[in-house]
């Protein structure tokens with residue numbers, strides 16, 4: 439899922455200053471799961487803002503199932519219509535989705551969208567994927583060196599790992615030590631002899647923003663219409 | 664294809680080679696480079712120019728390498744994947760090769776977090792093994808990685824680093840093998856203090872026959888003080904400093920002299936290990952020590968080939 443965290447209250451207060459009617463809009467999917475933008479967080483943030491910004495501001499609260507899909511955003515049309523600004527507690531996609539659906543309203547990002555990751559343990563999330571567009575997990579024992587190695591090295595560890603940790607932080611495991619251990623466990627360590635050649639990063643963000651068009655699905659939709 | 668560098672000549676003549684590191688200045692004073700180069704001129708076969716070492720901005724290795732070339736020395740231009748993508752790396756190589764630089768050392772690079780621009784956006788378009796491949800491809804096919812041909816000669820002696828001491832230890836020789844397969848002609852290792860681990864690694868290197876396909880040079884770092892020794896042990900990732908060495912530095916009345924004595928012993932010991940074909944001395948700002956160490960280790964005068 440997409441993992442995000444709330445911006446410092448002071449930053450949010452600065453952004454929201456000057457608006458008289460604010461809609462704090464949560465998202466029911468990823469940011470709910472990572473406790474950054476669900477119903478509870480919307481309520482807490484609205485309360486803090488009311489006390490921080492005082493009488494000058496009227497704050498409404500709402501949560502949609504997903505801010506990244508039109509059908510859910512359409513459900514809050516009226517609330518958005520009443521607001522001067524929407525403070526989104528969705529990821530960056532949600533923020534932009536609201537902006538595209540309702541171009542007349544100012545949208546403020548209440549969260550910092552941080553990474554795609556999984557829940558390591560309650561209260562701990564870790565990055566797992568950078569959406570590089572050409573997944574190579576089959577070559578690396580199912581552990582991603584693009585996202586999890588601080589240098590995105592593809593052919594084995596740098597000279598830095600010590601006691602299994604990455605050179606940049608004793609908190610992070612070295613992705614390549616993890617890869618090595620996993621392949622050892624699976625008896626496939628000879629996989630690491632293979633040289634992964636120079637990559638074509640076009641499939642990643644280096645090729646510009648990405649777009650997927652599925653003609654098969656498009657045809658189906660057009661037939662229905 | 665012979666690259667025509669002095670380092671290559673010494674190694675192919677079967678002589679025990681010596682390289683030393685020169686850290687470019689944190690500023691514009693090329694005189695510093697000249698002064699250090701003069702110290703190193705007669706006591707090593709080639710001089711490494713570090714590339715923003717430990718992610719601290721310094722005069723470029725490209726500029727310093729060209730300057731050394733003009734002074735008649737044989738430079739080893741270090742290149743990290745951290746700061747430049749394949750376009751920049753290849754254009755730097757063309758510039759250096761055009762100016763007579765022949766030795767290129769391919770590195771991943773220390774993470775920017777350690778340097779003076781921790782907020783920098785890093786590159787890592789290639790990793791060090793891929794950089795070796797790209798350079799070998801340029802040399803052997805006279806084509807860029809992207810496929811276009813270019814004009815002019817590009818003789819290159821391609822180097823890489825190896826760390827026998829970092830995790831996971833059993834993988835270290837595999838990584839070396841990959842570098843050799845990618846086209847590394849010579850290897851400079853991380854600082855050797857732990858001869859036992861180094862010896863074990865060399866045994867694995869020989870078992871795979873890698874010492875015959877590439878020239879392995881053992882990294883030597885002369886210790887200046889017990890503080891440096893402890894710092895290396897505790898804070899420099901991928902360096903192992905055995906307790907015995909720390910203890911010797913602690914007990915020494917003259918730590919610098921002791922550091923030199925240890926370095927000479929390490930050079931002697933490395934020379935005795937089959938398959939080690941040279942030493943790479945990284946004096947980290949203490950370049951004056953290199954003539955002394957090479958003299959005491961009986962490595963002077965350097966061969967003229």
Ligand code: SF4
Nearest residue numbers: 567568570573574582
């Ligand atoms: S290889 Fe690319 S797509 Fe696969 S997990 Fe890593 S970043 Fe994500």
Ligand code: SF4
Nearest residue numbers: 587595596604605612
């Ligand atoms: S220590 Fe491991 S994870 Fe960290 S940069 Fe080096 S190879 Fe990557």
